[in-house]
Amino acid sequence: MSALEDRIHQSFDAVTLPPEVKEATLTYIESKTASQRIPATEQMPEHHLPEPTTNAVPSMSGAEVPTREVSPVPPYDTSAKPIKSRRRKPLIFTRRAGFALAACLLLCAIGVGGFNAYAEETAIVGVDLNPSIELGVNRFNRVVDARAVNDDGQAVLDEVSVIGLSYEEALAKIAGSEAFSTYIYDDSFINITVVCEDTTQSSYLVEQSDKEIESLPYAGACHQMSSEAHHEAQEAGMGMGRYAAAQVLMDLDPSITLEECSAMTMRQMRDRITELDPDNSYAHHGVSHEGTMNGHGQGKGQGKGHRYGRE
């Protein structure tokens, strides 16, 4: 909790409901609802459930719960003839059948476990130009999911299928798609953001992203982001790169809203940041966010990024 929040908590903790206001409120409600109210003994408060009981004990509402009369179990009639029951032939398990079953179950378990390992996302990569896309990447650096963050991103995914491709193949396919090229201008700027707890995989994805950016005819940068910041971006309904840029811009200019940032291109946001703070590290290097951002500026006129923390 920041110092500001700490002060706010201490101050508002001291603001409490005066007892006389509580009593006056209860009296007020009673006077307004007296004609409609049914006796309390006939109702149960809904956020308390009565404890099940077989004895007569007072309920939450104060009324006694009567015991339930249980009729006695009828005696067993010994005069009746026993009914012959059909007995099924026992199923005999041979040792051979047991081994075969165990082998099948083991294969199934390996198959299911293997599939789960393949399908599990161990990294998320955000691609923001104006289309915003998120790629779910597994531990084998294969794309196992692709999600559009905005309508433009959906148009790209409608055109290209990247599921099952290696990360570098998927990135190249997206960047080379006709739908993606619609949003490319001379001054375009692509932002790639990697969210990954595993440092080895994260380094690999950043390296592949840098290679792809170098091959593009426009500028771009690759950053890393914490999973917490990614969650915030998701809550804001924005791509990770766009969200991080918006946070920096709103800090520099409080009159700018998140909605306005949503409507700006990545290049426009970075240019605005440069106008407001020419020395801002985000403008020339990687964006800083929650102390887990690394910037790797690539492309036209951009240098290598550094790690920055954020207050």
Place this chain on the structure above:
Amino acid sequence: MRSSQDIEQAIDTYGNSVWRVCVLYFRQTPDAQDAFQDTLLKYSLDETIFKEEEHRKAWLLRVATNVCKDMLKAAHRKNLPFEDTLIETTASKNPESNPESDLRDVLEAFCELTDPPRTPLYLALYEGYSAPEISEIIDAPVNTVYSWIARGKQQLREVLS
């Protein structure tokens, strides 16, 4: 209609939170009391079944916010100096734990903010709600709530500095 026990329990559990929202809007204690009473009256007459207690609290805060806004629209009241409300609302608290001057500064700074961002900022910084949760409570777009919170923090820092 809810039972007396239900209403009293709601006041005991969430009365402070609802009261703080009313105080945020009205510097006059009688108006804050009116808003508080109207909020709990609405609660007593409502038949919503809450799946979780957090839903009950959010419902109360949402209704309190709407009641306060309706009262402001209806009466076009001017706020009295905050000191009156401060004395009334902190009378039952031990002042030794919080220097009164600092308490005044923070609460005064809050009440000096326009609304929005005052209410969303309070819900975020004190009650701990996320922007999507606040957008449901005050019925505003979530991106707008994010902007209000960011701007409100900036304004609050400037006032308190």
